[in-house]
Amino acid sequence: MSAAVETAEALARRLSEARGWRLVANSVYSVDVGMDDNKLCGHYRPPRAAGEVAGSVFIIWEDGTVSRGRIDSKTLARLPRDIELWRSLAYRDDDAAHIAELTPPTQVELFDPRVSDIVTDDAGPVFEAISQIAAAAREGGADVVDAGVGCSAVETVIATSNGLWVKYPETSVWCSWSIDKTMSGIRLGRDRETLAGLARAVSVAGRLALAARVRVKVDARDMRVVLTPRAAESFIGHYLLHNMLGENVAEGRSRYSLEQFREGSRVFRSDVSLVIDTAVPMGPGSYLCTSEGIPSGRAVLVEGGQLAAPILNIKYARRCQMAPTPIPASGMPPGHAGLTLRAENMEGWTELLSGADDVILVDSVLGMHTQDPTTGNFSLAVPDGIVVREGQYAGAAKVVISGNFMSAMNEADTRFALSDDDPNPGIELMCHVEG
Amino acid sequence: MRVGACTEACRAAVGRAEALGVYAVVRVQDKIERAVGVVNGRTDLKSVEEVSGVGVQVFTASGLAGFASSDTVTPGSLVDLVESAARLARESGAYGPEPAKGIERVRPLVAQAHREAPMGIHAIGHAREEELVADICRMTMEIDSRLAVRTFYRIVDEEWRIVRSDGTDVMFSMPRAAVMNMITARGDSHTATVNASLSGEDASVIASPEGRLRLEKRTVKAARTALALLGAPRARAGSYRIVIDYALAKGLAHEAFGHAAESDCMETSILGREGRFRVGERVAADIVTIVDGPLEGDYAYQPISANGIPRETVEIVKSGVLVRALADVFSAQQAGVPVTGAGRAESFRHVPVPRMSNIRITVDDPLPIDLAFEDVAPQDVRDCLARAGLLLESAPVLYLSGYKGGQVNPAKGDFVFNCSAIYELTPTDIRLCQPAIFSGKVLSALGSIIAGIGHPILDAMGTCGKSGQRVPSSGGGNMFLVIDGNEEITIGGV
Missing domain, CATH: 3.30.2290.10 (PmbA/TldD superfamily)
Structure with missing residues (x-):
C-alpha cells in the first residue's frame, strides 16, 4: 500500500464524524536532469530524485463551517493533532460547504509502466533524451543550449464522504529546451514515446534562433503579427483563462459578468469557440475526476463566439447556480491542460507561415504577467521578433507589440492555424508595432 | 529552533x-x-x-x-x-x-x-x-x-x-x-x-x-x-524623460540589473566578459549606487545562504562603477569574484542558485521632498521636478506609478516592466494615462539616471522567479528616480 493510500484511509476513518469531507492524496516520485549554458548537470542542474506525499483535505464540520488542510507524509503520524489544527481555522463559506454527489469518475488512460520504470529503476532514458536535445540543437547551429528532461510516477487517491474512492496511477514526462537564450520549446506527455523524436521539435526552435542572429530594422506602424502556437498559449492562459474562471466572474474580477454568461453574450467572432477537455487519453493535463470528485470531461466555454459557461468548481457553481465543470490542471500551458481555442476553417500552421509576408513572427514575449488580463490590452516586449517576408525569415528585431487580445478574437481578419505538434493554434492578428 | x-x-x-x-x-x-x-x-x-x-x-x-x-x-x-x-x-x-x-x-x-x-x-x-x-x-x-x-x-x-x-x-x-x-x-x-x-x-x-x-x-x-x-487615455508610445517610484526602482534594480550580476549566469550575462564579471567598468553616472543584502525586519531577509555561508551585503555598483557580483561558492571563482553567500533555494526540493535578497538603487544628493511616500501626489512630483529644472517645455515627463512586475533576459540585457498608471507631467497640466510597459536595455536605463527624489524606501515586495524557483524578494530606492530620455528605453507602445 502506498503512503498516499495509507494516509487517505486513515483520514477517512478519522473524519467519519464530520458532516462531510473530501481529500486528494498523491504519492509522487520523480527524476529529472538539466543543462544550463551547454553544461549538463553540474552544481545547478544535477540529476535529481524526489519522493513525497502531497495532497489536501476539505472538511465540513457539524456547525457548517469549513476547513482546508494540507496532506504530506507526516500527516499520518500526527492525525489527531492535524485535525484539531484544521478545525481551529474553520470558517464560514456556505457556498463551498458541499460535497459532490457520488458520480463514477471518467475512465482515462494516464499511465505508462515504462515511464514508471525510468523513475524507480533506470534514469538512463532521461540522460539520453537530454543528450539528444543537446545534439540536435548543436547540429542546428546553436551556440548556447539550456534544457531539462524529467519523468514522474504518481499514485493518486481521491475520496469523499459521499462514497467516492478513486485510486489510480499516472505518469508524466516533460522535456524543455532553449536555444541561444532566445527561442524555446516544450514537449509534455505521459508515455515513453514523449522522449522519442525530439530532434525534429528542437530544430523548429533552432531555425528561429538562427534567424534571430540577423538583425533587421522595423519601423513603427500597425502591422500583422503572427503568434506561434507557443506564444499563443501564453495569451490564451493570461487573457482567456483568467476571464473564464468562475471565481473571477462571480467576484467581479473578470472582463465578463455572470449575466453575460447567462445571456450567452457574443464576445468573440461567431466561428470562435473555447473548450476544456480533461479526459483526453494520455493527455498531460487529463485526470479521472477533479479533486472535488467532479468527473473529468468536456465543457464548452465559448461556442459560436458566445459565452456558454465559466470554469466552475463546486463553490462557484453553487454561487452562480450553474453546473460545475472540469478544471484545467495547473502548472502547464493551457492547451496541454485541455483548454483549446478553435475557429472554423483553420489553416495549417505551415501554410500560414509559408504564405506570410511583411509580418512579425513572435515566439515569446517579455512581461506577459505584468499585463491586466481584464482589459485585454497588451503592451509587450519582443526581444526577437522574426521578420517574415514572402514566407522566408528575413531576420529579427526587438519590438514592442501592443493591441487588445480580446478584441482580436472578434476581428474578421484574425487568422488561426493549427500545427500537428501543438494543442492550440498559432494566431495572426493586427498589432501596433514599435521598432 | x-x-x-x-x-x-x-x-x-x-x-x-x-x-x-x-x-x-x-x-x-x-x-x-x-x-x-x-x-x-x-x-x-x-x-x-x-x-x-x-x-x-x-x-x-x-x-x-x-x-x-x-x-x-x-x-x-x-x-x-x-x-x-x-x-x-x-x-x-x-x-x-x-x-x-x-x-x-x-x-x-x-x-x-x-x-x-x-x-x-x-x-x-x-x-x-x-x-x-x-x-x-x-x-x-x-x-x-x-x-x-x-x-x-x-x-x-x-x-x-x-x-x-x-x-x-x-x-x-x-x-x-x-x-x-x-x-x-x-x-x-x-x-x-x-x-x-x-x-x-x-x-x-x-x-x-x-x-x-x-x-x-x-x-x-x-x-x-x-x-x-476607467476613462483614461493611453500615453503615446515613445522615449521620454521619466520618473519612477521606489517600487519601480526596485524593479529596475532587480529585474534589469541584479539578475545580470548573479555569478551563475556570467558566461552569458551582459555584465560578464569571457565568463568573468566586468569589475571596474562604469555602468552608470557616478551618483548611482546599487546594493543588495539582507535587512533585519525585511520581507526577503535571509542571513545565511542555502549552502551554509553567511550572506554579505554587497555593493554591486559604487559611484556608477561595477564592484562586486552576487556569488555563491559554485560559480564565484569562474566568474572571478569573491563568494558573497548569495545561494538561495525556494524549498528543500530545490538546488540553490545565486540570487538577490533586498536590492536597492540610490542616488547621491537626492532632491528633497517633505512628504511621506503615501502622501505624495503627481502634483508634488511635478513641482519637485520644476524646482530642480527637470521639467521639460518641449515634451511631457512621464511619471510611472506602482510596480506590476517585470522580466529580464540577462543574456541580452532586455528588460520590461509594467506600472499601475502613467501621469503625463507638463508645466501646465497633469494627465492620467493607462499603464504601459517600460522596456529597454539595462545599461541604457542605468546610464540615464540623472537624479533622485526623497530618501530611500526599501520595502517594495515581490517574488523572484529564477530556474523554476520562487523566493521572496524586496528592495527599493529613493522615493523617486529620474531617468532621462533615451531611445533605447521606451514607454508603450500603443
Whole structure:
C-alpha cells in the first residue's frame, strides 16, 4: 500500500464524524536532469530524485463551517493533532460547504509502466533524451543550449464522504529546451514515446534562433503579427483563462459578468469557440475526476463566439447556480491542460507561415504577467521578433507589440492555424508595432 | 529552533556520505505558513500549512553531483537520499557532465541566526487575523461601489538548517508577512486592476496602527487610481524623460540589473566578459549606487545562504562603477569574484542558485521632498521636478506609478516592466494615462539616471522567479528616480 493510500484511509476513518469531507492524496516520485549554458548537470542542474506525499483535505464540520488542510507524509503520524489544527481555522463559506454527489469518475488512460520504470529503476532514458536535445540543437547551429528532461510516477487517491474512492496511477514526462537564450520549446506527455523524436521539435526552435542572429530594422506602424502556437498559449492562459474562471466572474474580477454568461453574450467572432477537455487519453493535463470528485470531461466555454459557461468548481457553481465543470490542471500551458481555442476553417500552421509576408513572427514575449488580463490590452516586449517576408525569415528585431487580445478574437481578419505538434493554434492578428 | 530536532538524521546523512566517499550538503526546511483571503468582504480562504523536508546534494571527488529530496526527515530517509543522490551522480558520469566544484574551498561554520519577530506567527490568533483582513477588504470596498476587492494576508515562519560534510552546521530563520489588496474597478465598458501592499517580518503589517495606516493610505490611493483609469487615455508610445517610484526602482534594480550580476549566469550575462564579471567598468553616472543584502525586519531577509555561508551585503555598483557580483561558492571563482553567500533555494526540493535578497538603487544628493511616500501626489512630483529644472517645455515627463512586475533576459540585457498608471507631467497640466510597459536595455536605463527624489524606501515586495524557483524578494530606492530620455528605453507602445 502506498503512503498516499495509507494516509487517505486513515483520514477517512478519522473524519467519519464530520458532516462531510473530501481529500486528494498523491504519492509522487520523480527524476529529472538539466543543462544550463551547454553544461549538463553540474552544481545547478544535477540529476535529481524526489519522493513525497502531497495532497489536501476539505472538511465540513457539524456547525457548517469549513476547513482546508494540507496532506504530506507526516500527516499520518500526527492525525489527531492535524485535525484539531484544521478545525481551529474553520470558517464560514456556505457556498463551498458541499460535497459532490457520488458520480463514477471518467475512465482515462494516464499511465505508462515504462515511464514508471525510468523513475524507480533506470534514469538512463532521461540522460539520453537530454543528450539528444543537446545534439540536435548543436547540429542546428546553436551556440548556447539550456534544457531539462524529467519523468514522474504518481499514485493518486481521491475520496469523499459521499462514497467516492478513486485510486489510480499516472505518469508524466516533460522535456524543455532553449536555444541561444532566445527561442524555446516544450514537449509534455505521459508515455515513453514523449522522449522519442525530439530532434525534429528542437530544430523548429533552432531555425528561429538562427534567424534571430540577423538583425533587421522595423519601423513603427500597425502591422500583422503572427503568434506561434507557443506564444499563443501564453495569451490564451493570461487573457482567456483568467476571464473564464468562475471565481473571477462571480467576484467581479473578470472582463465578463455572470449575466453575460447567462445571456450567452457574443464576445468573440461567431466561428470562435473555447473548450476544456480533461479526459483526453494520455493527455498531460487529463485526470479521472477533479479533486472535488467532479468527473473529468468536456465543457464548452465559448461556442459560436458566445459565452456558454465559466470554469466552475463546486463553490462557484453553487454561487452562480450553474453546473460545475472540469478544471484545467495547473502548472502547464493551457492547451496541454485541455483548454483549446478553435475557429472554423483553420489553416495549417505551415501554410500560414509559408504564405506570410511583411509580418512579425513572435515566439515569446517579455512581461506577459505584468499585463491586466481584464482589459485585454497588451503592451509587450519582443526581444526577437522574426521578420517574415514572402514566407522566408528575413531576420529579427526587438519590438514592442501592443493591441487588445480580446478584441482580436472578434476581428474578421484574425487568422488561426493549427500545427500537428501543438494543442492550440498559432494566431495572426493586427498589432501596433514599435521598432 | 524546530530544525534543531533533526540532528540525528543529519548526522546519519553525513555518515553515510562519508562511507560512500562523497561530500554531502544537507538542507532541512521547516515552514509554517498561515493565510487568510477575503473576497469582496467574505472570507474565501483560511489555511495553515506546515511543510518540512530535506534535500541532500552530494559531490563525488571528481565533481559529479546528484540531488535527492523527501518530505520525510528521519535518519533512515536521509541515508536513502544520500544513496539515491550518489547513485544519480555516478550514473551521470557516462554522459559527460560539467564537474561541480567550489564547495571544498569554503570554511566550515557552526552558527545559529534566529530572528524573533515581535509580532510573529503566534502573536495573533486566527480569528483576529480574519477580522483584520476582512476589515481591510471592506474598508476598500466602501471607497466606491464599482470596486471588487481581494485581500490576501500571509504570515510565514520559515527555518532552515544546513549541514555539510566539513562539519558545517548552521540554522537560521526567515520570518515574513505581507498583505495585498487587489482592486478591480469596473466601469460600463472598462476595467482596471491595481494593487496595494505592505510587507515586513510579522503581523504588524495588519495589526499595528502604523502598518494599518500605511496600508490604508496606499489602498485609498490605489483605488482612486483604478477608478480614474476607467476613462483614461493611453500615453503615446515613445522615449521620454521619466520618473519612477521606489517600487519601480526596485524593479529596475532587480529585474534589469541584479539578475545580470548573479555569478551563475556570467558566461552569458551582459555584465560578464569571457565568463568573468566586468569589475571596474562604469555602468552608470557616478551618483548611482546599487546594493543588495539582507535587512533585519525585511520581507526577503535571509542571513545565511542555502549552502551554509553567511550572506554579505554587497555593493554591486559604487559611484556608477561595477564592484562586486552576487556569488555563491559554485560559480564565484569562474566568474572571478569573491563568494558573497548569495545561494538561495525556494524549498528543500530545490538546488540553490545565486540570487538577490533586498536590492536597492540610490542616488547621491537626492532632491528633497517633505512628504511621506503615501502622501505624495503627481502634483508634488511635478513641482519637485520644476524646482530642480527637470521639467521639460518641449515634451511631457512621464511619471510611472506602482510596480506590476517585470522580466529580464540577462543574456541580452532586455528588460520590461509594467506600472499601475502613467501621469503625463507638463508645466501646465497633469494627465492620467493607462499603464504601459517600460522596456529597454539595462545599461541604457542605468546610464540615464540623472537624479533622485526623497530618501530611500526599501520595502517594495515581490517574488523572484529564477530556474523554476520562487523566493521572496524586496528592495527599493529613493522615493523617486529620474531617468532621462533615451531611445533605447521606451514607454508603450500603443
